[in-house]
Amino acid sequence: MQGELDEWFDGDAGAGDESTVAAAATDESFPARCLSLTVEGPWGHFRRVEGNVVKQTYRVIPRTTVAGLLAAVLGIERDGYYDLFAPGNSAIAVQPVRPLRTLNMPMNTLSTANEDLTSLNPRGTVSVKLPNPEKPRQQHNYEVLVDPAYRIDVALSDAETYRDLRAALAAGTSHYVPSLGLSEHLADITYHGEFAVEDGPSDDAVAVDSAVPDAVDAVVPDPDTRCQLEESPAFMETDPGGRTTSSFTTYAYNPDAGALRVRDVDTARVDGRTVVFV
DSSP states (O other): OHHHHHHHTTTTSOTTOGGGOOOOOOSSOOOSEEEEEEEEOSEEBOBOSSOOSEEOBOSSOOHHHHHHHHHHHHTOOTTSSTTTTSBTTEEEEEEEOSOOEEEEEEEEEOOOSGGGEEEESTTSSSOEEEEOTTSOOEEEEEEEEESOEEEEEEEESOHHHHHHHHHHHHHTOOSSOOBSBSTTSBOEEEEEEEEEOEEOOOOSSEEESSOEETOGGGBOOOTTSOOEEEEEEEEEEEETTEEEEEEEEEEEEOTTSOOEEESSOOOEEETTEEEOOO
């Protein structure tokens, strides 16, 4: 593994400065070090891609949303961070730290279709299009998360971006206002620090604190532990029309924010916790 790290960061990291080293997770190895943070808020909504009258939410914050949140901290423009968080360039583990609860919240909305927008100051040098307030409101039911909180561990193979992210998290700064999905669901970020990523336990059945990606058949049933499954977007890429989801991940998770027991899964130890990166 060390040979791979030397190849990725040849001449970039200072001699003996392990805090500047981050490696992408692969099928064979885990990153050497990662940044750990908790993101939380009173409300959250991560819109499911399936069409529905009720706008449902994912329970576990999707990997693509984590990437967008961290890109917002760094001030990276929309569609400008997909390569940074692509497979082989990043590793992310997500752990719900509070029970996942939802409720349906009716909201009155205005259409943002182009034909329903009205121009503000159309004759000036700057014109802004806004929803027409004279149009009738449409009521939609949003399924929202109540008091969601997630512990996130993240490593990036791009050493400069990794250092920039570490500095921003340590300083408590963010270029854009962080949110949990919808922009009105503001989020607080707590930075826990930088930690070594160690090999996880290799027991026959291992208790994992994080959500477990792509390991549906690996979960060990327990009558006292609830387990749910959820498929959500994992990676994005640009296309001529803007952006598209390139792959999905199916998470097994405990909705009560407890551990799941799994077998035959590559785990890692981060800050005294057992997690699985994707």
